[in-house]
Amino acid sequence: MDGITVAAVFFGLVFLTVSMAVKLVPQGTKFVVQRLGKFHKTLGPGLNFIMPYIDKVAHKVTTKDIVMDIPSQEVITKDNAVMVVNAVSYIxxxxxEKAVYGVEDYRLAIMNLVQTSLRSIIGEMKLDEALSSRDMIKARLKEAISDDISDWGITLKTVEIQDITPSATMQNAMEEQAAAERQRRATVTRADGDKSAAILEAEGRLEASKRDAEAQVVLAQATQVAINKVTEAIQDKELPAMYLLGEKYIGAIQDLSTSENAKTILLPADLPAAVRGMLGGK
Structure with missing residues (x-):
């Protein structure tokens, strides 16, 4: 092997060694270094040096805030209503070191933790309460998962409930229930109206009957007074009775003559005699 080849190999090894020893870490990132398979240290942004051949960068971890979208899931409320909920977390x-070695996959772990906590929190609420308590659910969710993920070297900045709605099946059931309730109220309203109308009509008939009865009483009293005066004047007790009976008789004949079925009305030739005969007179 000539000198040029040896020099090339030498400089190649030097370049490889330097490249392995010098690490330039970008802003917003940290490198996790292992030495012989064991955690050794963490490299921050900027120029860093490690031991070549025995140290290696095992993981590159971002220090920026991470937005994690939590997929939609169905949860069951305390009153057995099915809801669809999804969320977004900022970590x-x-x-x-803890994020890499404390949990197998921190993203998957956080997603499962959020979903499980949501099911537990909403499961303690009724449907109406869950729909109107988004802020309370958010606060309880943050409290429930913050301690757990802190053990993994992760801070929960915030968590937001994006959507919380009844499931499609539940929405259909709610619409049917609302329609049935509207129909029930309409039926009750109509029934109340009919009842009120019937009561008013009955009260009207009762009042009319009372008025008619009062009129009959007044008329009878007036007639009695008239009969008494006539009797006193002519000193004939039979004549007033004949007068009243004749009046009734003539009224009955008039009513009969106005009937649709009336054809011919025959009157007795001697009406006074006929009336007297009704009274048993001679």
């Missing part, structure tokens, strides 16, 4: 890795 920051504060300890790359």
């Amino acid at each position: 920051n890795i504060t300890s790359p």
